[in-house]
């Protein structure tokens with residue numbers, strides 16, 4: 001049963017990739033992406049920084065994230081936002097199931113819980129900052 005599951009999953013990977021980006025390819029190379037991941041929001045109003053709580057490197061599996069948001073210019077914490085999040089693997093054109101909601105912890109910090117980054121490679125957290133109508137893309141190199 002287990003072996004059958006693995007072979008089905010491997011077939012799915014190879015079928016979709018077709019030599020463009022191998023599943024887990026590059027895992028032995030140093031990450032090209034800075035960590036913690038950071039981005040300025042689409043209209044330039046917010047700086048968004050995301051880490052795994054505790055700052056651990058991101059390996060395949062289920063993760064929580066802390067997202068720290070501050071206003072560009074006066075650097076005050078951005079409070080009272082609602083984050084709508086889509087985990088996305090751009091090289092393969094698929095996402096991961098997630099309910100999309102965030103929990104405001106305080107001082108411009110938001111918690112995302114239980115995001116399954118189930119493959120090695122680059123994943124994005126595509127974050128909409130509501131009600132501001134801006135978005136930010138935070139990229140992680142998952143090992």
Ligand SMILES: [Cu+2]
Nearest residue numbers: 089092094119
């Ligand atoms: Cu993938």
